[in-house]
Amino acid sequence: MTDLSSTPMTADLLFEKLELAIHEHRLAPGTKLGEDDIAEVYGVSRTIVRAALQSLAHQRLVELKRNRGAYVAQPSVQEAREVFEARALLEPRTAYSAALRITDNQVAQLQAHIDAEHGALHAGDHGRALYLSGQFHIDIARIADQHTIEAFITQLISRSSLIIALYWQRRAAICESHAHDALITAFAAHDGPRAEELMKSHLLDLVTSLDLRNKTSAPVSLRAALSL
Amino acid sequence: MTDLSSTPMTADLLFEKLELAIHEHRLAPGTKLGEDDIAEVYGVSRTIVRAALQSLAHQRLVELKRNRGAYVAQPSVQEAREVFEARALLEPRTAYSAALRITDNQVAQLQAHIDAEHGALHAGDHGRALYLSGQFHIDIARIADQHTIEAFITQLISRSSLIIALYWQRRAAICESHAHDALITAFAAHDGPRAEELMKSHLLDLVTSLDLRNKTSAPVSLRAALSL
DNA sequence: GTGCGCAATATTGTATACAATTATGAAAAC
DNA sequence: GTTTTCATAATTGTATACAATATTGCGCAC
Numbered sequence A, B: 001m002t003d004l005s006s007t008p009m010t011a012d013l014l015f016e017k018l019e020l021a022i023h024e025h026r027l028a029p030g031t032k033l034g035e036d037d038i039a040e041v042y043g044v045s046r047t048i049v050r051a052a053l054q055s056l057a058h059q060r061l062v063e064l065k066r067n068r069g070a071y072v073a074q075p076s077v078q079e080a081r082e083v084f085e086a087r088a089l090l091e092p093r094t095a096y097s098a099a100l101r102i103t104d105n106q107v108a109q110l111q112a113h114i115d116a117e118h119g120a121l122h123a124g125d126h127g128r129a130l131y132l133s134g135q136f137h138i139d140i141a142r143i144a145d146q147h148t149i150e151a152f153i154t155q156l157i158s159r160s161s162l163i164i165a166l167y168w169q170r171r172a173a174i175c176e177s178h179a180h181d182a183l184i185t186a187f188a189a190h191d192g193p194r195a196e197e198l199m200k201s202h203l204l205d206l207v208t209s210l211d212l213r214n215k216t217s218a219p220v221s222l223r224a225a226l227s228l
Numbered sequence C: 001g002t003g004c005g006c007a008a009t010a011t012t013g014t015a016t017a018c019a020a021t022t023a024t025g026a027a028a029a030c
Numbered sequence D: 001g002t003t004t005t006c007a008t009a010a011t012t013g014t015a016t017a018c019a020a021t022a023t024t025g026c027g028c029a030c
Helices: A011-023 A036-042 A047-059 A077-101 A104-122 A126-143 A146-166 A179-188 A192-208 B009-025 B036-041 B045-056 B077-100 B102-124 B126-143 B147-167 B179-188 B192-208
Strands: A063-064 A069-072 B062-063 B071-072
Touching: A011 A036, A011 A047, A011 A126, A011 A146, A011 B045, A036 A047, A036 A104, A047 A063, A047 A069, A047 A077, A047 B045, A077 A126, A077 A146, A077 A179, A077 B071, A077 B077, A077 B147, A104 A126, A104 A179, A104 B147, A126 A146, A126 A179, A146 B077, A179 A192, B009 B045, B009 B126, B009 B147, B036 B045, B045 B062, B045 B071, B077 B126, B077 B147, B077 B179, B077 B192, B102 B126, B102 B179, B179 B192
Parallel strands: none
Antiparallel strands: A063 A069, B062 B071
16 A cells, blocks of 8 residues: 655655645544554655654644554644634734735635635535635735744644534535635725624634534544545 | 763753753854754754754744754744734733733732843843743733643744844843833733733834844854753 | 453654765866 | 865765554453
8 A cells, every 4th residue: 555656755745645634524533643554555664754743743733642642633622712712813914914915816816716615515525625715714814925824824724624523513504604705805805904804703603603512523544534 | 972961851852952042042043953963962862853853943943954954043034024923913912811810829920930030131141031031921821821822922932032133233121121010010900901002012112122124143053052 | 250460462762774965175177 | 276076074864673662452360
């Protein structure tokens, strides 16, 4: 089952592959990420795997238990609240900045992004749709030209994906909301205050659509999840 | 020169030692952190050193250049602005929350913290004083009971220390300002809005006291800086 | 039949050996 | 004297071997 593709597979690349798998809900919270397993699946040595797992741990996507291995993180209710608290501080103001700076070309790119998201949803690929809807938020930080804040939001988006896996209730309705469409309208009009307000309420909507009482979802086999 | 202390020196511990050295300006921006050098100084293998350097890179305190080694980061002017932009979004609101939650005991702890800072300054240990003044900001996030935001602020404080090393002009006046004292007064009175406003202007003061045009400071020898 | 203890197994932690890449410096060409 | 070239040295990247720790499962006592 070793990977014989042309690219040499560096630690960064492996990190991205695992991050994407987690973000798209192919790897469920709690799944054990054994070093030998991953090493064999991707045809690399444990050295590379350990570096990637350490990076994932820094992003809080993976929990490293000493002498016991790596597990896909399972954010607590407390942690879930904190993540959205942090997003509430960072994202609305960033949307404001983005609205002032955005170019027509970037508006078109954002729109294309949303179209792809709707396409994935229509194709039944919920994981992909969730990933793309997260990227939308990251794109906004990039448009605001705030790399530091972008890095924070990137982490918060990934962790939000874990939170959604654990606490989301009405999955079907996930991206039915047209919050992103409304945001694009505000961006196109360079209406900073409106973009800020829309983002603020969008995040509030997200939190209230979670059931922060009991966890769902169960760990799944690693090999099955990473079928290449 | 190998370290023969009792503790086994894990990667996390080495990370903390290097982080502190950078934060206290014993390691200047641009200093090369050779793996063999550090390994010998602390009496560990390169495996441990590499893990610690990777963690430092994730915190943006160290820049890893492929095949060329690790260097203490040298934030650009653009990056400096971004760091304080992020702090402006996170810290004032966090100070607000902290003011509402703080206990009398915690007020006393904060006061003790400031006293230690003044003590270090009086003793001429500017590095230590700078470190303690950074910890003050982190303590506030801890009091607000926001671990996620605390982690972000911790990173931003460390990076601010690098920025100060590169762009600070009137070093002597660094902590002469009594901004922290004023904040404590607001905390003790549980005055959220005032704490938020004070933090906001404190951060503005910090930015305006930087000269974001030309860099100062030069790399220094690793061995000399890490004299244990 | 249930629980405990211990050996066997599997997995992670660390050090080291080797490969790949880059930095250094001396000699030759101009 | 300056620049180029190439061999040597130094440093980082990766894989693997071994040590330390945790997990598993069998056998025994109760």
